[in-house]
Amino acid sequence: MRKSKVAVVLLSSAAFWSAAALARAAAADAGDSTSVGEIIVTAQRREEKLRDVPLSISAFTGQQLQDAGIRDTLSLTSTTPGLKMDRVGGFTLPSIRGVTTQVTSAGGDTNVAIYVDGVYQPPANSGTFDIPDIERVEVLKGPQGTLFGRNATGGAIQVFTREPGNDLAGSVTASYGRFDDLLLKGFVSVPLVKDKAALSVAGLYEESDGYLTNFLTGGHAAPVSSRLLRAKLMLRPTEDVKILLIGFYSKRIDGTNAFSTMLNGNTVGRTIPGSILLPGESHPYQVAVNPNRSQGDSWNKNYGFAGNLSWDVGPGTFKSITSWAKYIAQGFNDADNSIQPPGFFGLYYDAQTTDRAFTEEVSYASALDGPLNFVVGAFYIDQWGGWTPLNVLTDAFKGSIRARTNIEAYAGFGEVYFNLTDQLQLIGGLRYSWEKRDLTSSLAVLGTGTVIGHLTPEARGAAQPIGATKSWDSVTPRVSVKYAVTPTANVYATYTQGFKSGIFQSSATSLQADGSLPLANPEKIKSYEVGFKGRLHDFLDVNLSAYHYNYKDVQVNSYTCIPAGSPTCVNLSILTNAASARINGLDFDATARFTREFTLRTGVSVLDAKYKDFKGAPIARPRTNLPPAACASVVGLPPTNTGNCNTFIDASGNRMIRAPKFTINVTPTYRTDFAGGELLLTSTVYHTSPVNFTFDGRISQKAYTTVDGRISWSPHDSGLTLAVYGQNITNVKRIQTVFSTDAGDAVGYAPPDTYGVEATYRF
Numbered sequence: 001m002r003k004s005k006v007a008v009v010l011l012s013s014a015a016f017w018s019a020a021a022l023a024r025a026a027a028a029d030a031g032d033s034t035s036v037g038e039i040i041v042t043a044q045r046r047e048e049k050l051r052d053v054p055l056s057i058s059a060f061t062g063q064q065l066q067d068a069g070i071r072d073t074l075s076l077t078s079t080t081p082g083l084k085m086d087r088v089g090g091f092t093l094p095s096i097r098g099v100t101t102q103v104t105s106a107g108g109d110t111n112v113a114i115y116v117d118g119v120y121q122p123p124a125n126s127g128t129f130d131i132p133d134i135e136r137v138e139v140l141k142g143p144q145g146t147l148f149g150r151n152a153t154g155g156a157i158q159v160f161t162r163e164p165g166n167d168l169a170g171s172v173t174a175s176y177g178r179f180d181d182l183l184l185k186g187f188v189s190v191p192l193v194k195d196k197a198a199l200s201v202a203g204l205y206e207e208s209d210g211y212l213t214n215f216l217t218g219g220h221a222a223p224v225s226s227r228l229l230r231a232k233l234m235l236r237p238t239e240d241v242k243i244l245l246i247g248f249y250s251k252r253i254d255g256t257n258a259f260s261t262m263l264n265g266n267t268v269g270r271t272i273p274g275s276i277l278l279p280g281e282s283h284p285y286q287v288a289v290n291p292n293r294s295q296g297d298s299w300n301k302n303y304g305f306a307g308n309l310s311w312d313v314g315p316g317t318f319k320s321i322t323s324w325a326k327y328i329a330q331g332f333n334d335a336d337n338s339i340q341p342p343g344f345f346g347l348y349y350d351a352q353t354t355d356r357a358f359t360e361e362v363s364y365a366s367a368l369d370g371p372l373n374f375v376v377g378a379f380y381i382d383q384w385g386g387w388t389p390l391n392v393l394t395d396a397f398k399g400s401i402r403a404r405t406n407i408e409a410y411a412g413f414g415e416v417y418f419n420l421t422d423q424l425q426l427i428g429g430l431r432y433s434w435e436k437r438d439l440t441s442s443l444a445v446l447g448t449g450t451v452i453g454h455l456t457p458e459a460r461g462a463a464q465p466i467g468a469t470k471s472w473d474s475v476t477p478r479v480s481v482k483y484a485v486t487p488t489a490n491v492y493a494t495y496t497q498g499f500k501s502g503i504f505q506s507s508a509t510s511l512q513a514d515g516s517l518p519l520a521n522p523e524k525i526k527s528y529e530v531g532f533k534g535r536l537h538d539f540l541d542v543n544l545s546a547y548h549y550n551y552k553d554v555q556v557n558s559y560t561c562i563p564a565g566s567p568t569c570v571n572l573s574i575l576t577n578a579a580s581a582r583i584n585g586l587d588f589d590a591t592a593r594f595t596r597e598f599t600l601r602t603g604v605s606v607l608d609a610k611y612k613d614f615k616g617a618p619i620a621r622p623r624t625n626l627p628p629a630a631c632a633s634v635v636g637l638p639p640t641n642t643g644n645c646n647t648f649i650d651a652s653g654n655r656m657i658r659a660p661k662f663t664i665n666v667t668p669t670y671r672t673d674f675a676g677g678e679l680l681l682t683s684t685v686y687h688t689s690p691v692n693f694t695f696d697g698r699i700s701q702k703a704y705t706t707v708d709g710r711i712s713w714s715p716h717d718s719g720l721t722l723a724v725y726g727q728n729i730t731n732v733k734r735i736q737t738v739f740s741t742d743a744g745d746a747v748g749y750a751p752p753d754t755y756g757v758e759a760t761y762r763f
Helices: 002-032 062-067 073-079
Strands: 056-061 083-088 091-096 112-116 134-141 155-161 169-177 181-193 197-208 224-238 241-254 261-267 299-312 316-334 347-366 372-394 398-419 424-445 466-486 489-500 523-537 540-562 570-593 598-613 617-622 644-649 662-674 677-688 704-715 720-727 735-741 744-749 754-762
Touching: 056 062, 056 540, 062 134, 073 083, 073 155, 073 662, 073 677, 091 112, 466 523, 540 617, 570 617
Parallel strands: 083 735, 112 155
Antiparallel strands: 056 134, 083 091, 134 155, 169 181, 169 754, 181 197, 197 224, 224 241, 241 299, 261 744, 299 316, 316 347, 347 372, 372 398, 398 424, 424 466, 466 489, 489 523, 523 540, 540 570, 570 598, 598 662, 617 644, 662 677, 677 704, 704 720, 720 754, 735 744
């Protein structure tokens, strides 16, 4: 396999040198230039060319994603300027242009909305998923408060899967790679009644040993197992009506969410005699697995259905999207990341979250011949989510928290598009949103007979439930001006607002002094953006935007220790609105086809994102060389590297978390006839400047550059494609998750270099 990796590196390099040569020849080879294909998007609830939408959007076809080696939503970082996808445990925390959250809470939401086939995916534990049957992906940047509503302050990610058609068609893919990664996926579309009914089925099967090893045994620590099934039935009772019924099921077991290593060896496990400590970041893929604990069986299971109705009524289209889904996630987390002797716990979490959501959205998009068009609609969600339960164990405390948040939200929205002239268009939009949340939470202190895994709470009856209810409303406008400088190029200016839902502290175990439950009110953002989108020549598409955000009431998560004074206390979150920020930036992406053989896609993000007012920013400071009095929550510990103190600083002026100053991605693609078929060479180079993961910047990721590559060969008229691929070919060590608490600094790393072979048959 090592020879395969070397081959991928060499051939990827060859693709780049070929690209450079072709670029130099492009000016003299104008006769071979061909136009770039159009991508149709639905960012304004209607089908439009990407360049005609006055919003910053990165869009990719399914073929582009496959060529770039994108297999799941986490991988989108390397191809999308301004997007960063991270995880903390089972929670996925996207960041677009620096707008993100560090709140990980059952029943909570991220501030980048994710949609699959038009259906909103509310829980944060549903953000990482496989994408085997993709039609296209749209990443909408900036607040989408008018058409997408709450929880889209940073933007929205829309994933569209393939639909059944009138012809028999499909594909089957098998791949095998490093860490014994076996992947099978397929899609088939079958016509049932010509022009009236068709059925499609997509599936995925994956088994992998995973890239983490057990420090104690040397064996595999976190295997990966994934299953996905999606079926779609399309009905066309008349020419004007299209009904799409969707059912789906997926389950992904991925222990990489559960394990980390300790940064600089900082762990509270040092206080326990006989503990075995990890070597630290010098061995980033070795993790601690206690022999008497779970082996990292962390999983996500989602299932549900959706019904999409599209009806051409008069001069426009009426759409209805109805969905019901359930999301269950189980996570085991040995938070001190050290191996304790029998009878000791360190700090250990056994958490299960359950979310269920019913949504309904109706809209009408006009298609008038005159200068005026519009979109109007309404949205409703009935959702609940919570800890079922969250069990926490230390050597001094054992407890089980059960919490449930009920959410009900309504919204009405509309946008008007008015053409003042053939070149000048004005857009005005407004959305009114209302939502109510209520939380019920209880804590049961467990007895000494508690067993590891799914805990048995002997003292469940002692739990005293607490609860509260809160409602919020918001009005989010949008105003845009678009001017066509040529028939294929536009300049635009847009002002938008957005808000992220308020949230209760779902792990609350007691009321505050005033009798209320801890909560954070909604975040709010105002965005000003100007941009250019268009085709400069027949072979070149360019998108350029500059933006300024005013961001306030940023929701912040800090931790408290229960019981205080214990070296292995339980870290429970405290929610608050603690910060305001200002964000300035620039996005650029371009796609060029210099010849029929050579295509180049590149993207750049320049970001200046700083907290404007952030007094009382929570941080975890190592106890190394600190006097005991400096640790307010853990008094009397020796001044050694035995975990952290929770404290607060003034972070005003500090750089925001998950907001790199600069990123660039370059994807050259070269195709040519070779040995009776088509040879395709593609590579993606991604570079990022340093990234902060804590408010003081103490834990950060250094600048790095990754290289992915893929070489495929398709015999003419065969439907067969054979490929070899490599990801992170240069084997860069990259932080993917940070969990810094009193227990220490837990850091998880993204996969090392991986490589493999793949075969696809299309019919």
